[in-house]
Amino acid sequence: MMKVYLSVLLLSLGALVAEAQQKCTGSPRMYNGKPCASTTRYADSRKGACGCGPHDNDNQFPWNSYGLVAAANQNLFDPSGGKWCGPVCGKCFKLTTTGGFVGGHGGATAEGQSKIFMVTNDCPNEWPNLSWCNQQGLHSVNQYGYNVHFDLENGHNQITGMGWDNPEVTWEWANCDEGHGQDGRTPNYGMYKQCQCRHTNTK
Incomplete structure (x- = not known):
């Protein structure tokens, strides 16, 4: 019985530590007056759900694997459940680290680092993303x-390479061209116009 109580105590302490590592609070979660998001990372050289990738084995879109691009969760990518050419394809957002992270799934990243990313893919509501x-x-x-x-x-x-280990972030919509001008790694609107889903973005 003592072992059971000890296990429960350790689990409870673990939950408290994980919660302490996340700086965003409330519902929806906010930090410094801005909405928060969780992040992970992946590697995929294919075109993605916005059609920004190689076609017929060509290499017209290396920026989709080299640049600052992301897959948005299904609810943001397309609330209707569509998995291709979601309405946020080609739109950009600024992520700013809070200094927090989800315990057991990331690590501390210095607070206040901001980068602009373009949505070029979908993170669908299915395994292994559940x-x-x-x-x-x-x-x-x-x-x-x-x-x-x-x-x-x-x-x-x-x-x-930026030292980001699945950080907790705040997020806000941003100008892709502004991001491209900062360090060249954010795709600009002209680059997105090459994608198959370019009709989803009016710029």
């Missing part, structure tokens, strides 16, 4: 309490 991208409905949250999630393309270590 714990991160399974939000359904306007006010629903994932397993870790966030109603928005971004899976960041790391095909050429562009995310880990």
Whole structure:
């Protein structure tokens, strides 16, 4: 019986530590007056759900694996459940690290680092994304309490190279051309116009 109590205590302490590592609070989660999101990273050299990738074995879109691009959770990508050419394809957002992270799934990243990313893919509500991208409905949250999630393309270590280890972030919509001008790694609107889903973005 003592072992059972000890196990429960350790689990409770673990939950408290994980919660302490997440700086965003409330419902929806906010930090410094801005909405929060969880992040992960992935590597995929294919075209993605916005059609920004190689066609017929060509290499017209290397920026989709080298650049600052992301897959948005299904609820943000297309609330109707569509998995191709979602309405946010080609739109950009600024992520700013809070200094927090989800315990057991990331590490501390210095607070206040901002980067602009373009949505070029979908993080669908299906395996293996269920714990991160399974939000359904306007006010629903994932397993870790966030109603928005971004899976960041790391095909050429562009995310880990910044020292980002699945950080908790605040997010806001941003100008893609502004992001491209900052360091050249954010795709600009002209680059997105090459994608198959270019009709989803009016710029």
